[in-house]
Amino acid sequence: MHAADDVTFVLRPGTITALVGESGSGKSTVARLLARLYQPTAGQVLFDGVDVAGARRRRDLLRYRSQVQMIFQDPFGSLNPVKTIRHHLARPLRIHGRVERGGVEARVQELLETVGLVPAEKYAAKFPHELSGGQRQRVAIARALAVEPAVLVADEPTSMLDVSIRVGILNLMLDLKERERLAFLYVTHDLASARYVADTVLVMYAGQIVEQGAAEQVLQRPLHPYTQLLLASVPDPAVTERAPITARKGLAAAAVDPPPGCRFVERCPLRIPVCSERTPELVEASPGQSARCHVTAPSPARREDLHVEHVQ
Amino acid sequence: MSQLQPTVGDVEIVPLSVAAASGPSRRRLPGWLSLLLANPKSRVGLGLVGFMVIVALISPLISVSHPTDFNLLAARQAPSWHHLFGTTDQGSDIFSQVVLGARRSLILGAASALLATVLATVLGILAAYSGGIIDEVVNFLTNVFLVIPTIPLLIVISSYLKARGMTTMILVLGLTLWSFEARILRGQALSLKNRDFVQAAKVAGESTWRIVFGELMPNMISRIAAAFVLVFYVALLVDAGLEFLGLGDNTHVSWGMTLYWAQTNSAVLQGEWWPFFFPGLALVLTVVGLVFLLAGIDEVSNPRLRNLRRSK
Numbered sequence: 001m002h003a004a005d006d007v008t009f010v011l012r013p014g015t016i017t018a019l020v021g022e023s024g025s026g027k028s029t030v031a032r033l034l035a036r037l038y039q040p041t042a043g044q045v046l047f048d049g050v051d052v053a054g055a056r057r058r059r060d061l062l063r064y065r066s067q068v069q070m071i072f073q074d075p076f077g078s079l080n081p082v083k084t085i086r087h088h089l090a091r092p093l094r095i096h097g098r099v100e101r102g103g104v105e106a107r108v109q110e111l112l113e114t115v116g117l118v119p120a121e122k123y124a125a126k127f128p129h130e131l132s133g134g135q136r137q138r139v140a141i142a143r144a145l146a147v148e149p150a151v152l153v154a155d156e157p158t159s160m161l162d163v164s165i166r167v168g169i170l171n172l173m174l175d176l177k178e179r180e181r182l183a184f185l186y187v188t189h190d191l192a193s194a195r196y197v198a199d200t201v202l203v204m205y206a207g208q209i210v211e212q213g214a215a216e217q218v219l220q221r222p223l224h225p226y227t228q229l230l231l232a233s234v235p236d237p238a239v240t241e242r243a244p245i246t247a248r249k250g251l252a253a254a255a256v257d258p259p260p261g262c263r264f265v266e267r268c269p270l271r272i273p274v275c276s277e278r279t280p281e282l283v284e285a286s287p288g289q290s291a292r293c294h295v296t297a298p299s300p301a302r303r304e305d306l307h308v309e310h311v312q
Numbered sequence: 313m314s315q316l317q318p319t320v321g322d323v324e325i326v327p328l329s330v331a332a333a334s335g336p337s338r339r340r341l342p343g344w345l346s347l348l349l350a351n352p353k354s355r356v357g358l359g360l361v362g363f364m365v366i367v368a369l370i371s372p373l374i375s376v377s378h379p380t381d382f383n384l385l386a387a388r389q390a391p392s393w394h395h396l397f398g399t400t401d402q403g404s405d406i407f408s409q410v411v412l413g414a415r416r417s418l419i420l421g422a423a424s425a426l427l428a429t430v431l432a433t434v435l436g437i438l439a440a441y442s443g444g445i446i447d448e449v450v451n452f453l454t455n456v457f458l459v460i461p462t463i464p465l466l467i468v469i470s471s472y473l474k475a476r477g478m479t480t481m482i483l484v485l486g487l488t489l490w491s492f493e494a495r496i497l498r499g500q501a502l503s504l505k506n507r508d509f510v511q512a513a514k515v516a517g518e519s520t521w522r523i524v525f526g527e528l529m530p531n532m533i534s535r536i537a538a539a540f541v542l543v544f545y546v547a548l549l550v551d552a553g554l555e556f557l558g559l560g561d562n563t564h565v566s567w568g569m570t571l572y573w574a575q576t577n578s579a580v581l582q583g584e585w586w587p588f589f590f591p592g593l594a595l596v597l598t599v600v601g602l603v604f605l606l607a608g609i610d611e612v613s614n615p616r617l618r619n620l621r622r623s624k
Contacts, residue, residue: 096517143516
C-alpha cells in the first residue's frame, strides 16, 4: 500500500502552503505523518534540519509536538464531548509546562481571545455541544496555538463548516500567519480557499506531488494536466463555453503496488506512449513552478529524446 | 489582508448560546442522580435497591434476635407477630436472618461487581486503545473466560478452596465475571479511539494512560455504570446459587445460606414455605431493582431515548 510516497516539500515560517488533491490522494496521510499520528515507513521529516521521523522517546516526541500542532477536519469530533473548553486549552499548557501553575487560567482566556471567542471566561466554562461548528473550530485552533508552535497542520479545517463561517476561519489563519509567523500546511480540496490564503500550492494525485509552485502561478497557469482538469472542474458562472480540457474516462491509479509510469496516465488527455512506461520526475518547468509530466514539463533528458524523434 | 479583526458571523450568536448553555450546565452538576430519578424505570430500581441498602444498614437495630439462636421450643413456626417471617428447624428467627443477610449479600455483590468492573474497564479500554500484542493477549484471556461456564467453574473452585470466607467469594466472583463486560467495553472503546478528539489529545502530547483514563473513560461512564449493576446482580444470583448448593461460607448468615438450610432440612416437604419464600423474595426484589436500574441507565445514557422523552 502506497498511500503517499516521494513527497518532498518545505514549510517556511510566515507562509501558508496549501496541499490540494482529490479524496484518497494522500493529503491527509501527509498531514497526519507530520503530526506524528502515523509513523512513516520510509523518509525523513526534518525540523530545523533535524530528522524527527524516528523520534520515539517521549521527551523527543513532546519537544516535537510543542513545535508542530494540528487542526482536525471535523470540529464535532475533535473536541472531547465530556470536557469543558477550559480543559481542552489547559491540558497542552500543563503537559508542555508553558505557563506557571497560576497562569493557566489567564493564558486560556488569552487564547480564546486570540481566536475571537469573547467573552473568554464564558466560553471556557462551556462544553463542546454548546458551541457551533465555527466556534468549535476556533477552539481547536486555540488548542493548537496553546503551545506556541512553529508549524500548524490544518487538515481541511473548513470543509465541515457552513459556507458563511469558512471565510472567518480562513481570515483567522491569515491573521495568525502574520502575527505569529506560523508555517501553515493547509490541506484542502477547495481550490478557491487555497487561492485565497495560500502562498505556495502543492497538488497531490495518487500519493505523489504532481505539481508545486507559487499559488498564483499554479492556479493561473497550471502545468500538469491533472491540475488543469481540477481547475476546469470548478464551476465558474462567468465562463459559458465548455472547458478546453476534458478527462478520459479512466480509473484512478492503484495505490496498492502502483504500476510503473505516470499515475495519471489512465485519465490523462495529453498522454503519449512514454507515460505508461516511465514515472515522470518533478521538473522545474518555469521559475518556481514544477510538475511531474512528460508532456508539459519534460525533463532535460526527455527533451533530448523528443528532439531526436523530431529530427528523424 | 493582515490585521483582520477575528470577528465573524459565528461569534455574533454568543448571547443566544450563553443563555441556552447556562441551563443544561447547571442541571449537569447534580448530574447523574437527577437524571436517574427523572426516569421511571431507574426510579423504581433506585427505590428497591435503596430500600435494601437501608435495611442492610439498620439490620442490627431491627433484627429481633441473633439470627442463629437455637431454640427448639420455637422451631418450625409459621409467620406470626412474634416471628414475622417464621422460624427455621432450629428455631432461628428468619426475619433476622433475612435482614442481616441483606448486609452480606449486598456487600458481596457490590464488592465483586467493583472488582469485575475495574478489571473489565482497565483491560477492555487498554486493549482497544493499545491494539497489537496487548489487545491479542487481553482478547485471548477474555475469550477463555467467556468460554468457561461461570457456575461450574465456581463450583469447582469453591469445592477445592479450603477458606470459603467472604473475601474468597468476592475474589472468585470478581475474577470470573469480568469477561463479558470487558468485551463490551473494548467494543465501545474501539469505536471511540479513532475519534478525532483522541488523535487531538495525542497531538497535544497526552500520555497513553492519560488518554485512556482521562479522555476515553469519561465518555464511557454510563456503560461502565451499567456494567457494575449487571455484574452486581449476576454476582448476587451466583452467590445465592452457590450457597444454596452448600458451597458457600456456612459460618455466616446470608440469603443463600437460609435457602440452603431450608433445603437440607427439607422444609417444603413438611409444609414450611416461609424459609424459602422470604429470603427468595428479598433476593428477587434486589435483583429486579438492579435490573430496573440497569434499564434506566440504558435509557438515560442513550441520547436518542433521552431526546424522545424531552420532546414529549
